[in-house]
Amino acid sequence: MRQSFPRAQAKVPLPRPDPANSYTVGWICARYEEYMCACRMLDEKLPAPHLVRGDLDNNTYVFGRIAGHYVVITCLPAGRHGGTTAAHTARDMIRTFPKLQFALSVGIAGGAPTADNDIRLGDVVVGVPNGDLPAVIEWDHGARLQDGRFVRTGQLDAPPQKLLQVIPDIQRRYADMRQPDGIAENLKRLRDMKQYRRPACDDKLYDAHYAHVGGPDCGRCHDSFTVQRAPRKDQRVVQVHYGTIGSGNADVQDPRMRDSYANEPQMKFLCFDMTSAGLMNSIPCLPIRGISNYCDSHANDKWNHYAALTAASYARELLLVLPAEQRVDPTLPQYGEVVRGRWHG
DSSP states (O other): OOOOOOOOOOOOOOOOOOTGGGOOEEEEESSHHHHHHHHHTOSEEEOOOOOOOOTTOOOOEEEEEETTEEEEEEEOOTTOOSHHHHHHHHHHHHHHOTTOOEEEEEEEEEEOOOSSOOOOTTOEEEEOOBTTBOSEEETTSEEEOTTSOEEEOSOOOOOOHHHHHHHHHHHHHHHOTTSOOHHHHHHGGGTTOGGGSOOSSOOOOBOTTOOOOSSSSSTTSOGGGBOOOOOOOOOSSSOEEEEEEEEOSSOOOOHHHHHHHHHOTTTOEEEEESSHHHHHTTSOEEEEEEEEEOSSTTOOSTTHHHHHHHHHHHHHHHHHHSOGGGSSOTTSOOSOEEETTEEEO
16 A cells, blocks of 8 residues: 655745835844844845835845844944944834834954953853843943942843843753754855954963054964963854943953953943944844954954854844744834833833
8 A cells, every 4th residue: 555645835935025014123233244244144135125214314224034034234334333323223223114123233342251251252242131230231331439349320221021031042052962053054154255254363362461562463472471261162163151241432442441340240241342332222122242352452353254243143043043923022112202212112
């Protein structure tokens, strides 16, 4: 008797999105290399819909799909990486796309390694609440007391709950070595571009009191001043850290300040950036950062492209894990009003 098998069902193509209202995920970049990585993470690039823009919306957008999520990507103006510019960009985006539920802020940052947090170049930091500490702290908004303690003034909004809820599942999959390495697979989406490959140069962390000797790289810096770190035994290509990001309007290149904030109990920064603080109160946002330097005088651009790629690869993995059927959630604020830079439903 011949055995019969059920016929495979043909894949049903996803419907083309309606104009602006179908886009529920924003992706915000600050630099060109981050923008390139974001666009390469799309499963499909889509034609621009007819948009009803606000008078002040000068953003440039790229449209596409990742799994079942319709994603709109934008980048800050060239050379304008600060929090104020980021806030304006986000507010214009949510006016033009009234159904956006959240944004991913994806880019590079300076790492703050400590004895407890073995952060290295190319690693990814995801800004999430850590106990009593928020996901993002404005390091240049606060008071330093006479006893040396730092007191925060004000608090930024937390990342959206729906994204925080999916992170434990990402952590579980990543810790289980029997599971495929999705982030490593995402890295391959730019394998045709040499500048986005992991740099061949060594990852060196220098003593906080040792200044850069000079030149475009650390070729003249003495290795006796490097911090000795054990070789990693992890089998994953990219290591991911979760905790607090320090954000301010200035680029941090002071390793002693870096160490102070990273070890301060009221801070415990994993990295420093210039855009997260401007976004957190402008749109429900999750900051994702690839580590490109150590906030010191030895910083250069050699790791920027790869760090941008690792951050984008994590962001894509998050959207692949986040169920697409959740993308329209009537319990979340859709647009509402943007009042004084804050999101209101």
